[in-house]
Amino acid sequence: MVLFVALSVFGLARAQNTDTPSGLERANRILNTWVSRKDTNTSLIVDEDDRWSVRTTAASLYPAMVLMAWLTNLGLYDGLLAETLKDERRLTTRLSVFPDDYHTKNASFSRSSRNEEEILINASAYANGLALVATHTGHGRWTDRLRGIVDALFLQASVETEYAEGPLPSSNLRVTGRIMKTLPLLADLFTDEGYLYYARRIADAYCVGVMPKNGGLPAERWDFEDDSAHASSLILEDSGVAFLEGLVELYAVEVRDGTARSAIYRPMLSAMFDVLLQHGLKDNGRFYRRLQPDSRGGYSIDRKRESPHTIRILLTTHRYGRLSGNETYVNAAQSALERYRPANNSEHITAFSSLLSAVTLAPPLKSLVEVVPNRPRNNVTDAEMLRALIAHHLHLTAGVRAHPWRPDLRLLSETDGKRLRVDLRTSEPWEGYLYLPLVGGRIKPFEIDPVERYRITSSLTRGRAAWDGGLLNSGLRARFNQALTLRIESIASGPVEAP
Structure with missing residues (x-):
């Protein structure tokens, strides 16, 4: 039902979608443009500054290129882009197996000194991008790289908390949020309960320790030694939203398996979604970007900025409502979807792009070929456009692929x-x-x-x-x-x- 609502909201029925070839062709042109900008001495994809940036190129553009090649060019998928992964591991690894920004012209890291927290944040962002590839392509070299990063994060985990059976890799939600989303996926792909054990460490720490003391919300940064917030806000950017998605996916596993943890997590999940819907959701169906508990039972809201991931939050809310049997959340999500409208073409692309990393793939907003502009390319905007066009295509095809791909197909x-x-x-x-x-x-x-x-x-x-x-x-x-x-x-x- 929620998918139908999203479809009707954005005014496009499947039968009206006739732009699959031109949409995929446009995405393929973006792919080929970036392939042509490969570094001459390596297979790394570089930006205008000859830099392989972990947080933008590696975490966002590169995974979108891999998915695009998976749809249209298996030679590129198994060739150059596979070599890019090898060079990324060989050249950009700086701490354990974690990468850092690399300047290809200088053949050196972009920063002379090593910032461990920044490297962990970037590594978790890269893991999130690799998880996007893994969710669609299954087992393969990118899934192995994802697994290596996640394993290393927990191997070096040192944040002790009395609420979890083992240390956390970080007290920063920019790390734990993104990693939380990858863990149920890895458990499913590899049939490995160990990843659920890792996920429960994070979920126990936040559902039992952090959220009851932080107005029902996960904190951006938490001092587990003092058991208090260093930064109490929940920021609904990618890492914060990924935490919500990962927590609900773990809850789905606990419900499926009938574990005691489902009853432990449910009250805090309900409290969290209550706060989001009552204090974070605007009348126009969009979420504010930042919510900060004020320690008096209220919340300080950044009313000037909206979250770019409203659709993901609503789909996660809907999924939790179905899992918990509480139609309040289902109805709230559907109602918000009915009110939501992208303000402009740029927001339309951003919203659609976010659907590719949603737990479920929602229908398209409208014909993306009409709104994807011919504008100067950079690694951030082109990553969004690729993700949006891929999400559009996967909806129209129900995930079916045809090879060899041709523009007239x-x-x-x-x-x-x-x-x-x-x-x-x-x-x-x-x-x-x-x-x-x-x-x-x-x-x-x-x-x-x-x-x-x-x-x-x-x-x-x-x-x-x-x-x-x-x-x-x-x-x-x-x-x-x-x-x-x-x-x-x-x-x-x-x-x-x-x-």
């Missing part, structure tokens, strides 16, 4: 969660592979389970074939002249026929 998919319809159109004959969304990572509208069987019907042959889900993992070969429609549905049992 039009791909649209529809699903009710049980059945998937894939429509392909081209101006010239096409032959290649269709890759269907697989189990794991982010929540998908339809996904192929390797242990199930699927019936596939083709518009070309009118025939049906049953496929094992494990076989579909390696792609479905297709060939057609101008049009092809496939219908895919799960079947409970039956022999696997030759495709």
Whole structure:
């Protein structure tokens, strides 16, 4: 329901979306522009100052480029961008496995001295970007890099607290917030309970220790030795919102497994969302950027600035409402979505870009090709545009990919969660592979389970074939002249026929 509301709010039904090729083509041009700006001596992607910046290029632009290549150019995905990862590890690692900003022209770090807190903040931002890749692509070299960073963060963790069974990697939410979001994902991808153990360390420290003393909110910085706030505000930028998302995803695991922690976390999660909805949400359906408890039961609000991640917060609120069985949060999220309107094209792109890192992928706001401007490129704005266009495309295709990609290839998919319809159109004959969304990572509208069987019907042959889900993992070969429609549905049992 919340997805339908978001769709109707932004005035675009799936059937009206005819800009998939041009949208993806525009995104592909952005990708190629940045590939051409590769450093001449390495495979690092550099900004206008010949710098590989961890917080912007590595954490934002580079993951978006990887996802774009995953959609349109597997040679680039497995080639240059894979080499970029190797060079990033070889050249920019400064503390343990954590990277620092690197100046390619000088072949040296941008800063002469090492700032450990800044390196940890940047490393967590990079981990968050790598998690974006992992949620869509699953296992691979980028997931391994993510795992290495997270493992190292907890290996060097030294922030002791009486509320958690083990030290935290930092007392700064700019680190723990982003890392919190990666942990349920890693636990799912690697079937490793250890990452849930790490997530519970953070959740216990904040739900039992910090939030009851901080007006129901996680603090930007907390002194666990003195058990008091160094900076009590919750800032609804990426790290703060990632903490909310990660906490709700951990709560989803506890509810699924029926653990005692679900009952422990629920009161503080409810208190947190109550504060956000009552004090942080504006009449126009947007959230203020900063909320600060005033120690008297009230909150000081920065009313001049709004959070760029309102959609993510509302989707997380809705998800918590469904998990907890409390329709108050579901209704509040839907009501706010009905009121929300992007103020301008720039805000439209920022809002849409944020959807790619949301726990669930929401429908598009409107035709992004209409609002993505031809403007001077930099690593920040182009990362946002890439993320926005990718989110748009993934919604229209339900996560289905076609390789080789061509600008004339039009791909649209529809699903009710049980059945998937894939429509392909081209101006010239096409032959290649269709890759269907697989189990794991982010929540998908339809996904192929390797242990199930699927019936596939083709518009070309009118025939049906049953496929094992494990076989579909390696792609479905297709060939057609101008049009092809496939219908895919799960079947409970039956022999696997030759495709």
